[in-house]
Amino acid sequence: MAASEKPHDDAREIQRLNILSGARSVFARKGWSATMADIAEAANVSQGLAYRYFPSKEAIYAELLDRASHLEAFENVRTMGGSAMDKLRYLINELLDINDTHIELFRLSVLTLHDDALPAALRAELEEQTEAFRSLLQSLIAEGQQTGVIAPGNPQQLLVALLAFLNGLCIMGIQGSENAKRHFPDADIVLRILQPPANS
Known part of the structure; x- marks a missing residue:
């Protein structure tokens, strides 16, 4: 050239x-x-x-889906050391950074996954990515339960609760008021729903 x-x-x-x-x-x-x-x-x-x-x-x-599948945060969390809670904290902090691309990519996947107008090929790719993300979170929850850093209970229910929390925060991070964005919670607040009771 x-x-x-x-x-x-x-x-x-x-x-x-x-x-x-x-x-x-x-x-x-x-x-x-x-x-x-x-x-x-x-x-x-x-x-x-x-x-x-x-x-x-x-x-x-x-192309956005392809870029989402290669986000550095998802690659890092699979190879980094530390406890399951450390990995979840890192991943959620990256995901909820309202000044980064992760939060928009997460939100667009949630909005379009159940849209009947989405072309079949794109839906299949999105479903594959969504399942990989859910599996990653579920494996970290199960790992944390085994080591005692995450509360006991049905890991699927904990996963659903975490995803609902994250989805709501993504909506607020993108569409919420400036006041809400100034007081946007970090991963430690989100992860309290997974922590074992204090007397356990």
Whole structure:
């Protein structure tokens, strides 16, 4: 590649990432009903320019799913040391960072998973990713129960409770008031629902 082509390629990649960022934000707020016009507006580009980079919103969503499957936080938690509670704390802190991409990716998956309009191929990929995330959380809950750092009980029920908590916080983090965002809870508060009773 000629040296003169590299700045052009860099600019294209920056614009491509800008469109993906806008799409991530819009999908997190509107779900699958988001349109290419919405995405272009969020990215502050014309629809024509958005279509030059991506042929459809399906293509954009597919790339967002691919990027979500390779998030560094999920890779790190599988290899890091520490207790199950340490791993959950790290993962949830990353997920609930309202200044990061994780919270929007989590929210868009929740909004679109049960949308009948979502194309079958994208639904299958999303269901696979969702199940992998649920399995990761469930394995950490079970590991924590074995070592006594997580309360005894049905791990599936604890998982459902944790996911409901996280989903509610994701909605608040994206759509809540500025006051709510200023007082957004951290992972230690969330994880209290999993801690054993003080007298156990």
